[in-house]
Amino acid sequence: MNGDKIKKFRMIRGYTQEYMADKLNIAQNTYSKYENNSERLPIETIERIASILDVSINDITSTDPIIINNQTPNQGAQGRIEHFYADQKELYEKLLVSKNKEIERLTHYIEQLLQLLNDLKKENGN
Numbered sequence: 001m002n003g004d005k006i007k008k009f010r011m012i013r014g015y016t017q018e019y020m021a022d023k024l025n026i027a028q029n030t031y032s033k034y035e036n037n038s039e040r041l042p043i044e045t046i047e048r049i050a051s052i053l054d055v056s057i058n059d060i061t062s063t064d065p066i067i068i069n070n071q072t073p074n075q076g077a078q079g080r081i082e083h084f085y086a087d088q089k090e091l092y093e094k095l096l097v098s099k100n101k102e103i104e105r106l107t108h109y110i111e112q113l114l115q116l117l118n119d120l121k122k123e124n125g126n
Helices: 003-013 017-024 028-035 043-053 057-061 086-123
Strands: none
Touching (some): 003 028, 003 043, 003 057, 003 086, 017 028, 017 043
């Protein structure tokens, strides 16, 4: 039941399942079973996972959703983004940059395909 949250926290951190399994001294397929909720997570393991992910046990076990706030808080609003750690922000910003680069690359690719299509139409007299 906690596996989905653990997976989301792991992905936010940019960690692989292999990395987590290595830190926990377990096999990767065992760790995968934890994330897929196909194997019961002992409380000691939850504590160790929380420590590795730098979150509280409550962050993992609560039914509250993970909140990522991408708005800049006003002065005095510190604490509103208690679930938004500095390294999560850095990863989020890297993902945004990567997304924008991918959009640019795909846009350029589409433009090339459209130009090729127009060239073929001209060759065929259309």
